[in-house]
Amino acid sequence: KAGVTQTPRYLIKTRGQQVTLSCSPISGHRSVSWYQQTPGQGLQFLFEYFSETQRNKGNFPGRFSGRQFSNSRSEMNVSTLELGDSALYLCASSPGGSGGANEQFFGPGTRLTVL
Amino acid sequence: GNSVTQMEGPVTLSEEAFLTINCTYTATGYPSLFWYVQYPGEGLQLLLKATKADDKGSNKGFEATYRKETTSFHLEKGSVQVSDSAVYFCALSDNTDKLIFGTGTRLQVFP
Numbered sequence: 001k002a003g004v005t006q007t008p009r010y011l012i013k014t015r016g017q018q019v020t021l022s023c024s025p026i027s028g029h030r031s032v033s034w035y036q037q038t039p040g041q042g043l044q045f046l047f048e049y050f051s052e053t054q055r056n057k058g059n060f061p062g063r064f065s066g067r068q069f070s071n072s073r074s075e076m077n078v079s080t081l082e083l084g085d086s087a088l089y090l091c092a093s094s095p096g097g098s099g100g101a102n103e104q105f106f107g108p109g110t111r112l113t114v115l
Numbered sequence: 116g117n118s119v120t121q122m123e124g125p126v127t128l129s130e131e132a133f134l135t136i137n138c139t140y141t142a143t144g145y146p147s148l149f150w151y152v153q154y155p156g157e158g159l160q161l162l163l164k165a166t167k168a169d170d171k172g173s174n175k176g177f178e179a180t181y182r183k184e185t186t187s188f189h190l191e192k193g194s195v196q197v198s199d200s201a202v203y204f205c206a207l208s209d210n211t212d213k214l215i216f217g218t219g220t221r222l223q224v225f226p
Contacts, residue, residue: 004158031212033212033213033214035214035216042216042217042218042219043204043214043216043219044216045213045214045215048211048212048213050212055211055212056211056212056213058213090158090159092159092214094212096212102212103161103164104159104161104212104214105161106151106158106159106160107158108157108158109158
């Protein structure tokens with residue numbers, strides 16, 4: 001089974017631009033979550049999508065948004081980029097059943113650098 | 116709100132030494148607890164998990180026991196190898212797919 005894939009792997013943008021990151025979950029997984037990883041703040045939850053609906057949301061500004069398609073692939077978008085948005089963005093997928101003990105399978109991440 | 120606290124790193128050990136990485140949590144209800152590992156240049160991988168009090172998760176020689184009375188989930192390994200060098204993250208979920216992570220502990224093992 002193919003793992004979680006994320007594209008692109010590396011991205012360089014300038015302040016004020018917007019960016020879209022893509023995540024393809026493991027086949028059959030219906031839940032996709034996004035995390036931001038920075039040296040200062042560590043790993044922080046952005047949002048989770050299940051069956052095309054946002055099921056959970058973290059404490060990020062509205063510039064961060066996401067969506068999920070009917071094939072479970074997900075995109076996240078960051079508008080009006082700021083220097084502080086430079087980070088590794090990780091996507092994780094799981095089967096998505098209820099209970100909270102679902103194993104999250106992580107992709108390799110997209111390294112975003114904002115100049 | 117829910118939170119996870121883990122010991123600051125780096126932890127530096129010689130090969131075959133005993134490893135403990137401390138993790139404590141604050142949560143309402145009965146969260147599930149996890150240890151994830153991040154090897155250099157790679158994404159996170161689940162190392163082990165426990166879903167209820169007194170459960171012991173184990174994998175690849177690593178163990179952690181869910182202690183509700185001390186709100187802890189310490190990671191242990193009896194004999195570390197150079198290949199165990201990585202960053203280890205303790206995490207909890209409140210019965211959703213949202214994970215709350217600790218800050219991570221870097222382990223460096225020297226031959």
